[in-house]
Amino acid sequence: MHFFDVKLEDHAVHTSSMIPTQFHNQKLSYVVGPDGSPLTINDLPPGNTQRWVARKKAQVVVAVRGVLLSLEQACQRYALTVEEFLSWQRAIDKFGLKGLRTSRSQEYRRIE
DSSP, X not given: OOOEEEEETTEEEEXXXXXXXXXXXXXXXXXXXXXXXXXXXXXXXXXXOOOOOHHXXXXXXXXXXXXXXXXXXXXXXXXOOHHHHHHHHXXXXXXXXXXXXXXXXXXXXXXX
């Protein structure tokens, strides 16, 4: 299970992939990004991103897990299918950031 810190206005919350119900309607300020630094909505890759390096994919996965944006918003913003996003999430869960490298994806799929 992956844990990350989430900043909800003035309340720091340590959580898993689900935000406690009492925080659902609060505006999210940031999540801790894949490199350990704060990640805000403005730090996410632009919606017209063409080159998806592992770091950018990881930022989107962390943002969705931290409820910085919803899965639906991420898919719309980046023209992703749910299956594509979920494949990124599975790759990062199983192999970490290196699992998101496109040059290694075939190698990691064989291991599964």
